[in-house]
Amino acid sequence: MQTFRPNPARYRGRFGWVLPVILLFALLVYWRFNQPTAAYVAEMAAVIVLVGTYVLLYFRNSRTTAEPGSLSVRTAFGLSHTVAQHHLARAVLVEHHVTSTSQSAPALPRLFVLDDEGHSVLRWSGHVWTETQMRELVATLDIPLTELPGRLGSGDIHRRYPHALGPWEGHPVFVAVVLVAGLAVLSVTVLTGLLSSH
Numbered sequence: 001m002q003t004f005r006p007n008p009a010r011y012r013g014r015f016g017w018v019l020p021v022i023l024l025f026a027l028l029v030y031w032r033f034n035q036p037t038a039a040y041v042a043e044m045a046a047v048i049v050l051v052g053t054y055v056l057l058y059f060r061n062s063r064t065t066a067e068p069g070s071l072s073v074r075t076a077f078g079l080s081h082t083v084a085q086h087h088l089a090r091a092v093l094v095e096h097h098v099t100s101t102s103q104s105a106p107a108l109p110r111l112f113v114l115d116d117e118g119h120s121v122l123r124w125s126g127h128v129w130t131e132t133q134m135r136e137l138v139a140t141l142d143i144p145l146t147e148l149p150g151r152l153g154s155g156d157i158h159r160r161y162p163h164a165l166g167p168w169e170g171h172p173v174f175v176a177v178v179l180v181a182g183l184a185v186l187s188v189t190v191l192t193g194l195l196s197s198h
């Protein structure tokens with residue numbers, strides 16, 4: 001039996017771009033609703049505490065326990081589920097990119113453990129898991145490993161393994177539409193707030 005835990009040191013690098021986005025959103029909310037400063041600060045503090053609490057719970061509670069007979073996954077909130085080995089069909093290891101397929105574009109390893117119906121039992125990303133951990137997990141489970149060559153985007157993975165990705169990654173066009181619509185609504189909201197303040 002072997003237990004794996006996410007690596008917070010790998011996750012810290014993501015805050016380099018996440019924090020400015022959160023601060024920009026906070027400023028836009030402040031301008032739009034023109035509320036008292038004390039209330040606004042309290043609201044933003046509550047949001048930061050909630051997000052921070054989830055991140056702490058994730059690294060404190062999340063773990064994956066693998067043994068030749070089963071795979072057990074524990075979530076950030078302490079909930080666990082176990083899958084027997086005879087339901088584990090294969091593992092798929094890919095080099096996943098999000099923005100570009102060029103050789104200079106950043107890419108991260110992704111591991112998918114699929115059941116006998118092709119659905120993901122486990123998804124690991126190089127954001128918090130190392131490739132060494134991924135290979136050790138597969139070796140402990142003693143299931144076939146498929147390594148796909150080249151850099152693959154979410155669409156490529158979805159076409160080969162329709163149920164491997166989560167809903168957002170598996171439908172990139174839908175994600176793009178939602179993002180564009182969200183930005184449009186945000187822009188209108190900010191513009192309305194600025195006009196109403198004059």
